[in-house]
Amino acid sequence: MAILLRSGEVNELETLHREGVSIRTISRLTGFDLKTIRHYLREGRPPRYGPRAPRPRKLDPFREYLEGRLRAGVWNAVVLLRELKERGYTGGYSMLLEFLRPRRRAAREVAVRRFETPPGQQAQVDWGHLGYLEEGEGKRRWVWGFVLTLGYSRAMVAEIALEQRLETLLALHEEAFRQLGGVPKEILYDRMKTVFVDLDERGEIRWHPLFLDFADWWGFVPRLCPAYRPQTKGKVESGIKYVKGNFVCGWQGSDFASVPAGLRRWCWEVANQRVHGTTGRVIAEALAQEQPYLLPITGHRHYPFVPGVRRRVARDAYVQYRTNRYSVPWELAGAPVAVQATEGRLDLYAEGVRIAVHEEHPGRHQLVTQPAHHQGMPFAPTGPPSPHKLHLQLGAPEVEVRPLASYERWSEGGQP
Template identity: 25%
Template sequence: MLVLETVLRIRREHASGKAIKAIARDLHLSRKVVRKAIRAPEADMGYRREVQPLPKLGPFQARLDALLEEDEARPRREKLRLTRIHDLLLREGFDGSYDAVRRYAARWRQAQRRDVMNAPAFIPLLFRPGEAYQFDWSHEDVEISGKPMRVKVAHVRLCASRAMYVRAYPRETQEMLFDAHARAFAFFGGVPTRGIYDNMKTAVTSVFTGKERVFNRRFLVMANHYMVEPTACSPASGWEKGQVENQVQTARGRFFQPRLRFTGLEELNGWLEAECRRWAELHQHPEQKELTVAQAWAAERAVLQPIVAPFDGFHESEHAVSGTCLISFDRNRYSVSARVVRRAVQVRAYADRIVVRCDGEVVADHPRFFGRDRTIYDPWHYLPVLVTKPGALRNGAPFQGWELPPALARLRRKLGTGDDADRRFVRVLAAVLDDGLEAVEVAVREALLAGVASDDVIVNILARRREPPRPLTIVTPEDLALRHPPRADCNRYDSLRGLHAAA
């Protein structure tokens, strides 16, 4: 191949009138090469192969095309590396190199790519401080208490300052959505006026043509509480919330790789919150180069709407109480107060707890468990039943491993074991229904300080405290004066002596 200097010399001499034959003789070139150099546009003498021979890959070209097409349809997380595709071909008899597969895959993907003229074009967006935020979910792999777990991660991003908030949850349900908003707004220090979402089922009930949507009722209640205008993107149009889409990739690469290991979700979320602050302090704002994200965030915080109060973000459902004072919720069972047995109750599910209500009264409040087939008891729920069935104290499932208050635990040890001891202890517990746990604890401590471990004494102490106090009176000297002054009459004494003497 001719060097560029030779090509330029040929073109220059030919332009000055020198014959092609003379140029070929002087430069020791064939006349065909000289003519090609003269006709080449912009002195481009590069060689372009019209047909690429595939001596090794040819018999496996159809199989490689199929593998590349299957891989193109996979989600990004599941795509195969070219080294893996090369290994699959080797298993089927291919004996070519990895570079041959890599070069072919590059040409194949370039051919599959859309024509540049038909590629979608976008308009850069600009948001005022406090105007909008974007929300999205992602799924990430972590290790909790030594076990692999795929968590659902809520991403919230302020559009103007680019501040990010990331929090992990075990589920992607509506109560988790509400909790993520409450925590994100508290983290940002205020609320923007508009929220941008995709068409997730926890927020959008129906999707119509254009931007018309029917939002979920509870979601609208939350938006109204924070004075936020919800906006849904067009289906399959992630660029309409490109900032949070980019945040998902950023958080995955910077926070979740390599795989995080924590003892619990609370510890993980505390670390993620600290990393969000650190990221804001270390990174430059993409548009305001003189500011960091943290500095832009501080300026935007001043124009955010204030948070009046956190939204009561629960998801409510109705359940029936069984004869064993249990309800089934989310593949687990929870105890409720015995006074609502065989009745319908309303379960309010929060991100970290469940609250059970009946006729507007709370009858149970449990930390939420996200496993399955587990029964969560509160022994105090069964106290009204235990009063009538004291024998259940020994083998009743709710009372196994019961962590009693210190005074009651000490009283039970002193009472000993056996049916009689159980009845006496249950008699003390029964007083909790009328006097309350605090009053019973005080009475038990008083009895134990006196060296007495008796249910009768404790019940007596509680009864005395329930008696109304005697009214206080003001005593004056007139009240102390005798209304009937005594008379000195010795005959009365003598008459009594005489009677006794006669007896």
């Protein structure tokens, strides 16, 4: 029986044979026996074998679940592994990474169909680096651009910022709402630190609590740009490039103080007067059609931002700060408040109004109460116990009962 040869070895036999080398000589040169050489010269190439059927893998029963989580924007392998373990997965982390790796590449490279939003539905926000400011003595300060773009009309508001603090971000939002004449129903963000905190153990979004309160104040819903899908925010990112390429490079102002007003004027006299390359509409005219669909801002107060630590008032009308608990008016139970600490004094604010002042307690785990805060406070409601709570009644140890007069004599130095 002829032995099995590789394709390259068969090629060598055929080449020698075409060159007129005898079979016996080929056998001596290659080491193959005469029967094998004659077989391959007569039959040709060795048979090609198809790929083996893939063996079942531990991840196979969970593929549909994983695809669903990826569509929901959950790409964190640690989070996904924990969820799979809860569902009975017995494989390892490397097998999951092997599953995710090609899908992550595909998500980065896939061509994204442009998603057009109805009027008033969505806007998109981003920070972009515009350059730096020379402050003398070789010092430079970064200059940032804030861009908010409405998804339907492509109307753009662009503002200048010298830092990226949360209060600046909120103020720029309100300025954009004022210029546009309303608030979109939802706003899309990337993973800005002032907006996005992280994903919880279930892969759900954790927003910055103060920013979430700001969104609730104005009535819009924040949305997060999915991971590995930067194309989703192309309307804004191209707006940043447009500002850099058409305003920054052509700016003729003599000092930085004139830049914000110059940018705003350019935005409304140039950028929003052009015919948009994708929609084919004059942006200002499309904005006029979109404005009736925006949430109204007439009569709406500015967000009462107060710098400080954010806390929520407990049901018993106390706020915790550095392990101690401080009273507030009981009517504010459940409300968010800001705590400002200044030289041993705590000022507490709700919706921008100061509602309590305390001296900061030097101890730990102390209760600091102003009786007026809890005057008229109703008792906790009574009723049947919740079926979800466990109630245990423990037998108390028996103790000797003495009249109060015995303790009075003992405190005066006598015998009880």
